[in-house]
Amino acid sequence: MGCSFSGLNALYDAVNGGEDVWINENRYRILRQLGEGGFAFVFLVQQVASDSSSSVGKKLRDPSLISDDGRYAIKKVVIQSDEQLQLVKEEIRVSGLFSHANLLPLIDHAIIAVKAMQGGWNHEAYLLFPVHLDGTLLDNANSLKAKKEFFSTLDVLQIFRQLCAGLKHMHSFDPPYAHNDVKPGNVLITHRKRDPPLAILMDFGSARPARKEIRSRSEALQLQEWAAEHCSAPFRAPELWDCPSHADIDERTDIWSLGCTLYATMYGVSPFEFVVGESGSLQLAIVNAQIKWPPGPNPPYPEALHQFITWTLQPQAAVRPRIDDIIFHVDKLISKFT
Template sequence: MKKVLIQNNEQLELVREEIRVSSLFSHRNLLPLLDHAIISVKPTQEGSWNHEAYLLFPVHLDGTLLDNFKAMSAKNDFFSTSDVLQIFRQLCAGLEHMHSLEPPYAHNDVKPGNVLLTYRKGESPLAILMDFGSARPARRQIRSRSEALQLQEWASEHCAAPFRAPELWDCPSHADVDERTDIWALGCTLYAIMYGVSPFEYALGESGGSLQLAIVNAQIKWPAGPKPQYPEALHQFVTWMLQPQPSVRPRIDDIIFHVDKLISKFSQ
């Protein structure tokens, strides 16, 4: 159960939009909204009514990908190459569903904290993408500096900084933004399935470091991983998704084609 206290009309519209958008999706790797209610509560001192929203979702007791990695890192444990690929493949399937709608929708906040895992005996974990509060029609035409600044301001509020695509940090005054913002976040999330953090979080801890500069320049650092280490093909796969120029970034169909080839190669 997700409870939201609503104190103004803007917050009310955001919740209504989340409910509307959630109802658009029907896929096993996207968390379904089972039911919802928005109720009025006692008036404020100014005489206006507040609201409370209740959104009901299925229960997943094994927590998020972020929760799981914190528990694993305490034991210096890592996902196997096979589990990395299987978890990632499921996220791709969920995003493919969103990107294939008409119009296409972008999730806009793909990150480990928004991925639920459910462990199944003898199988790879079931991965489910959740939280559609930031999901919007993916394709936007930016035709002025003010529109670019509006997009950047929106992204700063709705897209987690370490997973945010370069075009959402520094948007040109003339740009066509599309669902490939999710591909960038997906590449960051694949890295995080392996190593527990975004590929750019190192910049937060460096003296004089800049997260934005690291992202805009796609300055990836590869930490020490499990022994034996992950295949170089996985590193190349991440790098392929983290193209600073969105026009040369692959689309979700391309990603799925390549992850299926990697699964057949490394999941024997």
């Protein structure tokens, strides 16, 4: 799907007012807002039937992405600089690389030019995705926490296993890609009657080739600055907080974030947010890999699960496990606790 810069391929009027959005040849009616953050807004939309023969289905490589009820999610990004425009184009490009059941697919997209209030032109991007209305893993964990409830051990492991599968797909590229922002807020959950929840990793705005050679102090500082902007602090690997002047960064930054996400699935908070009250510094807690365990369910989560998390949170990236090691051991845990 190519980007369109035609103003005709846009909104009729205000995107917040229940109006219609065009993405290429397809028309969608905004039903309600699902979320927002930074310069992005996410809306639940309904495809509007067209008299023409064109349809979203004809544009998809995978027909399974066609919504049975015509509902989708649209992410609107307000672009106010050339740098933001390039970031959105890169997100679109990277999203198109992946095809996996546990990674959110980009169905269609358009980038349009819009007149700025002060004159001149800005851009807006519209990205079309399948919709998942049961919320994020963060939403679900917070809901359980408010009721003093917890995911079962098996659901925790099954959710985690699906995230591992999605990351393995990304890490298997040549060169490997890192997601760089694995966290509960970027995991969509769909509840199923007789199966564990479906978990889908989303938001590839920070995804980049994973491997980077750092050979100077200036390169290390540039990486830290990039990470501070693109990688959520409570889930950010130690080497992205305090990068040595000579280091080989790789996809194991995601393994750290994955371990933090597993902990947060269990307890509703990242491990280092839990201990930061004592150390006073999130960075210090992360660099020192300070891990403590909150009061858990009754009976509590098994010690084997705690040991597994500790193993993923090795502060030295060189000894941190890779995704294949993680999958091997989580499969053993699933077999043990099924």
